[in-house]
Structures are given as C-alpha cells and as structure tokens.
Amino acid sequence: MPTNLLLDSDIPEIDSREGRSSLLAQANTEELTSLVDRLLEEAELSSQLRIVRSPHTGTVQFQVREPVCEERFYLADVVVTVAEVAIGNHLGWAMRVGTDRRAALAAAIADALFESGHKEACGSLQSLITVTRRELIDQRQSEWAQLNKTIIEFEELD
Amino acid sequence: MGYAAARGGLTAIRNAEDLVRTLRDMDESEQIELDQFIGRLRLLVDRIMGEAGMWEPRLTALAIRQAEGDHIESVHLLRAYKSTLPRIASTEPIHVDEMRLLRRVVPAFREPGGPQILGRSTDYSARMLDPRSGSGATASLEPEVATHVAENSSSVQTNTPRLMNVLRDMDLLTDRRRTDDPEPFDITRTPARPPAPRSARLSSMARAETGALLNQWYRNILGPDGYLHEVTLGEVRHGELPIRIKHPYTNGSVSIGSLRVTEVEAIEDLNGVDEDRDRFDIGYGLCLGHNERKAIAMANLDIACHRDGSKSSLEQSILLTTDGLDSAGFLEHLKLPHYVTFRSMMERKIAVRNARPSVQKGDKE
Amino acid sequence: MTMNAVYNGSHLDSIVGEDPGIPFALLDEESKREIRRALLHAVCVPGYQVPFGSREMPVARGWGSGGLQITLAIVGKSDIVKVIDQGDDEGVNAVNLRRLVVTSTGIEESTEVVESTIIQSRHRIPEDEMINSHTLVLQVPVPEPLRGVERDMRELARMHSEADYSRMWVSLYEDKVRNGVITQTTGYPCLVNGRYVVATTPIPRWDIPRLHDSQFLTLFGAGREKRVYAIPPYTLVEPLTFEDVPFEVEQANGAQCRLCNSSESFLVESPGTNGDTGTWTCSDTAWCRARRIK
Numbered sequence: 001m002p003t004n005l006l007l008d009s010d011i012p013e014i015d016s017r018e019g020r021s022s023l024l025a026q027a028n029t030e031e032l033t034s035l036v037d038r039l040l041e042e043a044e045l046s047s048q049l050r051i052v053r054s055p056h057t058g059t060v061q062f063q064v065r066e067p068v069c070e071e072r073f074y075l076a077d078v079v080v081t082v083a084e085v086a087i088g089n090h091l092g093w094a095m096r097v098g099t100d101r102r103a104a105l106a107a108a109i110a111d112a113l114f115e116s117g118h119k120e121a122c123g124s125l126q127s128l129i130t131v132t133r134r135e136l137i138d139q140r141q142s143e144w145a146q147l148n149k150t151i152i153e154f155e156e157l158d
Numbered sequence: 159m160g161y162a163a164a165r166g167g168l169t170a171i172r173n174a175e176d177l178v179r180t181l182r183d184m185d186e187s188e189q190i191e192l193d194q195f196i197g198r199l200r201l202l203v204d205r206i207m208g209e210a211g212m213w214e215p216r217l218t219a220l221a222i223r224q225a226e227g228d229h230i231e232s233v234h235l236l237r238a239y240k241s242t243l244p245r246i247a248s249t250e251p252i253h254v255d256e257m258r259l260l261r262r263v264v265p266a267f268r269e270p271g272g273p274q275i276l277g278r279s280t281d282y283s284a285r286m287l288d289p290r291s292g293s294g295a296t297a298s299l300e301p302e303v304a305t306h307v308a309e310n311s312s313s314v315q316t317n318t319p320r321l322m323n324v325l326r327d328m329d330l331l332t333d334r335r336r337t338d339d340p341e342p343f344d345i346t347r348t349p350a351r352p353p354a355p356r357s358a359r360l361s362s363m364a365r366a367e368t369g370a371l372l373n374q375w376y377r378n379i380l381g382p383d384g385y386l387h388e389v390t391l392g393e394v395r396h397g398e399l400p401i402r403i404k405h406p407y408t409n410g411s412v413s414i415g416s417l418r419v420t421e422v423e424a425i426e427d428l429n430g431v432d433e434d435r436d437r438f439d440i441g442y443g444l445c446l447g448h449n450e451r452k453a454i455a456m457a458n459l460d461i462a463c464h465r466d467g468s469k470s471s472l473e474q475s476i477l478l479t480t481d482g483l484d485s486a487g488f489l490e491h492l493k494l495p496h497y498v499t500f501r502s503m504m505e506r507k508i509a510v511r512n513a514r515p516s517v518q519k520g521d522k523e
Numbered sequence: 524m525t526m527n528a529v530y531n532g533s534h535l536d537s538i539v540g541e542d543p544g545i546p547f548a549l550l551d552e553e554s555k556r557e558i559r560r561a562l563l564h565a566v567c568v569p570g571y572q573v574p575f576g577s578r579e580m581p582v583a584r585g586w587g588s589g590g591l592q593i594t595l596a597i598v599g600k601s602d603i604v605k606v607i608d609q610g611d612d613e614g615v616n617a618v619n620l621r622r623l624v625v626t627s628t629g630i631e632e633s634t635e636v637v638e639s640t641i642i643q644s645r646h647r648i649p650e651d652e653m654i655n656s657h658t659l660v661l662q663v664p665v666p667e668p669l670r671g672v673e674r675d676m677r678e679l680a681r682m683h684s685e686a687d688y689s690r691m692w693v694s695l696y697e698d699k700v701r702n703g704v705i706t707q708t709t710g711y712p713c714l715v716n717g718r719y720v721v722a723t724t725p726i727p728r729w730d731i732p733r734l735h736d737s738q739f740l741t742l743f744g745a746g747r748e749k750r751v752y753a754i755p756p757y758t759l760v761e762p763l764t765f766e767d768v769p770f771e772v773e774q775a776n777g778a779q780c781r782l783c784n785s786s787e788s789f790l791v792e793s794p795g796t797n798g799d800t801g802t803w804t805c806s807d808t809a810w811c812r813a814r815r816i817k
Contacts (some may be wrong), residue, residue, distance in 0.1 A: 010256070010258075016410070017405065017410070018405050018410040021405060022413045022414065025412070025413075025414035033535055041534065049538070055540075056543060058244040058245060059212070059243050059244075060401070061245065061247075061344075062417070063248050063249050063250070063252065064251065064252050064254055064399070065251045065252065065253045065254065066254055066360070067322055067442070068334055068335075069335055069336050070336055070337075071339075071340065071342075071357055072251050072340075074346075075361070075419070076212055077213070077240060077245075077346075079212060079240075082246055091407060093406055093407060095246075095403065095414050098216065099216075099217065101540075101542060102535050102536070102539050105535060150261075150275055150277050151273040151274065151275050152275075154268065167617075167618040234583065237579035238580060240579065241550055241551070241578040241580065242546060242549060244552070245551075346576060347576035348576055349574045349576065349750075351680075468677075471674070474675065478676075483579060487583035487585040487588070487747060488747055494586065494608070494616050495608060495614055495616070496609075498609045498646040498726075501773070501790075501806075502708040503709075505708070505773045506704070506706045506707075509706075509771070510702045510706060513703025
C-alpha cells in the first residue's frame with residue numbers, strides 16, 4: 001500500500017536545515033532575491049560573505065524506481081543551478097531548478113545566514129519560508145478542489 | 159592564415175540565418191511570451207521536454223519560439239544545450255508511488271479502489287472547432303476555495319492503491335520484483351545496444367520521439383511485426399513527483415521542487431505456451447510531462463520486449479530507431495552535397511556496362 | 524542568460540559574477556575526456572568500433588556530429604583546423620562546421636594542408652601529402668561495414684569478435700560473378716591491421732591507398748551510431764578483394780580538370796546540358812587552386 005500519497009507528505013518542514021533548503025529552492029524568485037539583497041546592505045554581513053563556488057548551471061539525473069520489478073532507471077535530466085557561500089565560518093549551499101544564477105546565490109546566502117544565527121536575518125528569512133510553505137499547501141489544495149469535481153461518482157451497488 | 163578566395167558559402171549561410179531571424183521576429187503579430195507557451199501550449203512543452211530528456215519549461219518555451227514551433231528542432235536545441243552543461247548529481251531514487259495525482263484512470267475495473275479522476279482531459283469532449291477557445295469566454299468561474307475538500311483529499315490520495323498491487327494481493331500477477339537493485343543503465347553515456355538491460359529500454363523509450371513509439375506500437379498491431387498484442391490498461395496516471403537530492407553537508411533529503419510525469423500500467427494476458435497461464439504480467443510506461451499516448455505505447459512495448467526475451471528484432475527497433483534526433487538528422491542529411499559519392503557510383507555504372515559481353519553492350523548503344 | 528555583473532545598487536548583482544557561458548570547444552570537460560578515452564581505445568585496437576556516449580551537437584546527427592565531437596575533444600589552443608566537405612573548403616557544411624570549431628575555440632583556420640594540424644573531412648582525403656603532424660578526422664554516416672549482409676546487432680557483434688567475415692567475402696564474390704566487376708563504390712570495406720573490417724566512411728576508392736601505411740593518424744567519428752574507430756599511422760590497410768581481381772580506383776578515362784588540367788586527382792563531373800559535353804574539376808579545391816598558382 002502506498003504510504004506517501006498524502007497531499008502534504010513532501011511539504012518541507014521549517015525547522016530542519018533540509019526543509020529550509022527545500023523551501024528556499026522553491027521560494028518566489030523576486031521575493032527571495034530582494035530580501036537577500038536587503039539583508040546584504042548590512043555592512044558587517046557583506047564583509048563576512050565569501051563565495052565558495054560561484055553559481056553555476058548543470059544537470060541532475062532524475063532517477064526513479066518503477067513498481068513492476070522495483071528497478072531504478074533514469075527518466076531525464078533536470079536543469080539546476082547551484083551555489084555555495086560562507087558567512088564567517090558558516091557554509092551555505094543552495095540548488096534551484098532552472099538557470100537563475102542570481103536566485104541560487106541568494107538562496108545559498110540565505111542558507112548561510114540561517115546557519116550563522118544572525119537574528120534579524122533569520123527572522124525575515126523565516127517569514128519568507130513560512131509564506132513559501134503556506135503557498136505550496138494552498139496551491140495543492142486549490143488544485144485538488146478542481147480535480148475533486150472530475151472524479152467519476154458511481155452509483156452505490158450495495 | 160591563408161584563407162584565400164572565400165566563395166560565398168559563409169555569406170549565403172549567414173544571409174539565410176538572417177532571413178529566418180528577421181521573418182520570424184519582425185512578423186506583424188505580437189512576440190509570443192515564454193509563459194504563454196508554458197501556460198497555453200502546455201502539451202507541446204511537455205512533449206518536447208520528454209523527447210529532449212530534460213525538465214526545464216522555460217528553456218523549452220524558448221526553444222519552441224526559436225525553432226518556429228518545429229518540435230524536432232526544439233528538441234535538438236535543448237539537447238545541444240544540455241551537452242554544454244556539467245552533470246552535477248543524481249536525484250535520490252524517487253519511487254513512483256510518491257506521485258501526487260492530477261489524473262487517474264483505471265480501465266480494468268469499474269471501481270478499482272481509489273477514485274477515477276478524469277482531471278484535465280479532453281478524452282470525452284466532442285472534437286468541434288471552437289472559435290472562442292483561448293479567449294477566456296469559455297472559462298468557468300473560479301472554483302470555490304474548498305477547504306472542506308482539502309481535508310478529505312489527503313485520505314483520498316492516501317487510499318489510492320496501484321492496480322498492480324491489487325492484482326498482486328489477489329495472486330494474479332507474476333512477481334518480477336528484484337531485490338538486487340542493479341545500477342541503472344545511463345543511455346546518455348553508454349550507447350544502448352541489444353541485448354540491453356530493461357533500465358536502458360525504459361530510458362530510451364522515455365525520451366523517444368512520441369510518434370516513433372506510437373508507430374512501433376501500431377506496426378506491431380497491424381503491420382508486419384506481430385511482437386505484441388493489445389493489453390488492458392491498469393493505471394493511467396498524470397501527477398507530480400518530487401525532485402529530491404542529498405544535501406551535500408548533512409546527507410539529508412532536500413526536495414528542490416517537482417516535475418510532472420505520465421505513468422501507465424499495461425496488463426498483459428500471458429498466453430504463450432511456456433508462460434504462467436493463470437497469472438498476468440505488467441508492462442510499464444513513464445515519461446515526462448502529460449503525454450498519455452507515449453506512456454501507453456511505452457508500457458505495451460516494455461512488456462512485449464520482456465516476453466520476447468531478446469529473441470526478435472523488437473528490442474533493436476526500440477533502442478535504435480525511436481530517437482527523434484537520430485532519425486530526423488539522418489533523413490535530413492540527404493540534403494547535403496553527395497557529389498563525390500555520386501561520382502563514384504556513376505563510375506561503377508560505366509564499369510558494369512563495360513564489363514558486359516559486347517552483344518549486350520550493342521543492345522544499349 | 525548572461526548576467527550583468529556591474530554594480531547597480533544590488534549587492535547580489537555585484538557578487539554573482541559572470542556566467543561562465545559555453546565552455547571552450549562547446550562540450551563540458553567530462554564529455555571531452557570521455558571522448559578522448561574512447562579515441563585512445565580506438566587507436567590501441569585499430570579498426571575496432573569503440574562505443575561512446577555521443578553527445579548532441581549544435582549540428583544534426585548525420586551532419587558531421589561524430590567528426591565534430593572528435594575535433595572538439597582533441598583540439599588545443601595552438602591547433603589549426605581545416606574542414607572540407609567533398610574536398611571543398613567552401614562546401615556549405617564545411618563552412619558551418621569550421622565556423623563552430625573556430626568560434627567555440629578561437630583557434631586559427633586554414634585551407635592549406637601544410638599549415639593545418641587537424642583536418643576534418645566528409646567524403647574525401649586531401650590530395651596533398653599528409654605527415655605525422657596531421658590528424659585526419661573523418662565524418663562517418665554508417666560505421667558498420669557488414670550491415671549490407673546482416674541487420675541484427677547481436678549477430679554483427681559476434682561476426683566482428685570472431686573475425687567471421689565469410690558472408691562479406693561471399694557477397695563480394697557474388698557481386699563480381701553477377702556484374703563482372705565489384706560494384707562497391709565509396710566506403711570500400713578494408714581489413715585493418717589484419718583484424719577488423721572497417722567502413723571507410725564513404726571516401727572514394729581513389730582515397731583508399733592513402734590510408735595504408737600512412738604517416739598520419741585517421742580518426743573516424745559516427746555520432747548518430749555512437750561509435751569511433753581509428754587507423755593509426757603505419758597500419759596495414761587492405762581493401763577486401765581477391766588475388767586475381769585487383770582493387771580498382773575510380774577511372775575517368777583521360778578526363779582533365781577544366782581549371783588546372785589535372786588528370787592525377789579525384790575529378791568530379793559537371794554534366795553537360797542541352798547537348799554540350801560535360802566538364803570535370805578537381806574535387807579538392809585547395810589543391811586545384813595551388814596548382815593553378817604554380
């Protein structure tokens with residue numbers, strides 16, 4: 001029996017590093033980049049920022065496991081952009097789908113800021129990912145509301 | 159360097175390219191924006207992503223616009239772009255049971271367990287041209303925000319078993335589940351040649367040209383090759399799978415987004431003399447985007463190939479003749495100059511003629 | 524997709540850096556390394572078709588994508604490239620491929636064999652002498668010499684691995700008996716190093732003797748069929764024929780190039796129209812031009 005079909009099963013949690021990375025990967029580009037830009041205005045932050053690997057685009061092989069033989073195969077490649085930074089000695093990493101290098105960099109900086117525990121930054125980033133999470137759930141719910149009407153209702157036989 | 163006497167080849171090529179660009183971009187109509195392709199030509203974008211073997215709707219839209227809608231050309235642009243990119247990682251293996259359903263049809267049972275969700279489908283629409291389509295005049299009002307539906311939706315999706323598992327529970331299915339978990343074959347790095355592992359066939363079909371796969375299927379139904387017969391479909395699903403990778407620092411799972419796929423289970427009646435006559439077997443199809451035609455053909459060809467046991471030419475046909483860029487590229491290369499080879503052919507025609515006994519030569523003259 | 528790195532008030536813009544863009548010689552480094560590994564394998568086993576993970580190129584498959592991948596995998600910044608199609612540097616496909624190589628690497632181009640280090644060609648070997656400083660890259664549409672006698676790839680693999688070329692010999696024999704001559708035109712099958720039969724792209728038979736015991740390395744690239752193979756310098760290359768049936772190159776019965784009067788080069792015919800007689804020209808345009816200047 002499949003156990004993972006819950007609508008919100010893979011909605012990331014806010015309180016883990018992986019969950020935050022997931023949400024930063026899916027956050028609205030404009031909101032993410034303008035927020036990080038604003039946070040970088042603080043001189044202390046920008047002076048501590050170091051780019052470990054500048055944002056670059058590449059592919060990730062999408063690997064699936066099929067149900068007949070429970071075998072894996074490669075379905076396709078996904079185009080992603082990755083970046084790695086450090087703030088002080090806190091490393092930040094991000095990967096986002098697509099080719100937007102600026103957004104990947106912003107997400108990596110946000111990840112490092114979370115790790116650094118910088119109070120003001122963490123506060124506003126926390127609200128960004130909370131909103132992102134809410135939007136993911138809302139989108140699925142409204143999608144389901146539409147799909148639900150297309151379910152074929154059979155007359156009860158018993 | 160000594161590049162004397164350019165004879166106009168390059169100029170002609172540049173001017174031809176310029177003609178394409180100019181006539182395309184200077185058309186009187188408005189430029190088509192990329193999100194219009196993604197939003198309004200969804201199925202075209204999906205098909206091209208699948209055949210390119212690459213998920214990126216925006217670049218796909220760009221490719222379609224640049225290629226003036228030619229789908230092979232669009233696939234070519236995307237694959238050539240991919241050749242310039244480094245490979246960064248593989249996702250974690252994503253089990254297809256994780257699919258978040260957007261559509262589900264089960265032809266094999268009236269009430270299969272779990273819902274039959276038509277979703278976004280024109281299967282039962284009369285094919286009538288509608289001058290108002292796309293104008294907004296045909297759209298219904300916003301669906302009500304249905305929080306009450308959302309509550310029971312979790313349970314509906316959780317209780318959607320895969321038909322394959324229903325048949326397994328009834329002991330009506332040949333069990334082919336493996337426990338050795340072989341590394342998947344990577345068709346982009348090693349050419350797949352018969353005999354190939356099943357993972358190579360599945361990858362090849364997932365990025366095959368849709369029409370080629372459809373033709374392989376139909377050619378086996380009505381054409382000279384009879385390597386498969388009609389199946390009963392178990393599941394036809396369209397839905398979302400998470401793109402999950404390992405976090406490089408923590409090794410935990412990070413879902414960086416999702417992509418859409420079409421999935422098909424094809425139930426095969428095992429009617430061969432050596433086969434398990436009191437059980438069924440299942441063929442599997444999975445491709446990027448919403449492309450049911452392709453997934454159904456794939457599932458049927460998957461089981462046909464398995465039953466065939468590499469005894470016929472079916473596997474070679476699937477692995478070697480269904481890629482759109484291979485076939486289209488080779489077909490179109492016939493447009494290139496061939497006057498050296500043709501000269502050699504003319505020479506042999508004369509040689510054959512001269513080698514004939516003189517009586518016959520006289521007839522010709 | 525390039526980003527403007529100029530600081531315009533945005534901290535992100537000032538640190539995001541230049542998009543590295545398209546790499547040197549188009550392909551990513553891993554891909555080039557992989558192609559080079561396949562080429563080394565090919566050189567070590569002359570005539571053996573080495574499978575490789577052929578990449579999609581900006582040119583279509585069948586349009587020189589295999590040759591292009593080889594050139595791009597072996598090219599260095601000091602190389603000088605010559606590209607010909609049918610012997611002509613100005614053939615439209617030659618122009619297009621050369622443009623891709625040159626613009627993606629910034630290397631020099633030439634029409635002169637003597638100046639070049641890599642010569643990529645479709646359907647011809649240049650008439651000029653080539654020495655060990657040259658690498659000839661041939662574009663191959665169909666790398667399998669036995670496909671005319673066998674279609675099944677499993678059987679083809681067996682035939683090559685056991686050097687079982689009997690059906691090829693039978694087909695040449697039947698050809699000779701039926702037609703009085705061996706009618707194979709271009710791409711004449713040759714036995715390389717006494718071991719593997721190869722398809723000599725479709726170069727004319729005229730060019731075949733040039734492959735035997737050559738000073739230069741010849742690399743064959745079949746992009747669509749995902750195979751590379753090689754004839755290293757000083758390798759035995761024997762066209763398949765019978766003891767009493769000498770191998771024949773193309774004859775043009777006293778024809779001469781209308782431009783340079785050559786009768787010792789591979790000539791192509793321009794048919795006469797309206798009852799005029801046809802004329803002949805050298806297919807190797809650079810060679811013909813040099814002769815005229817002399």
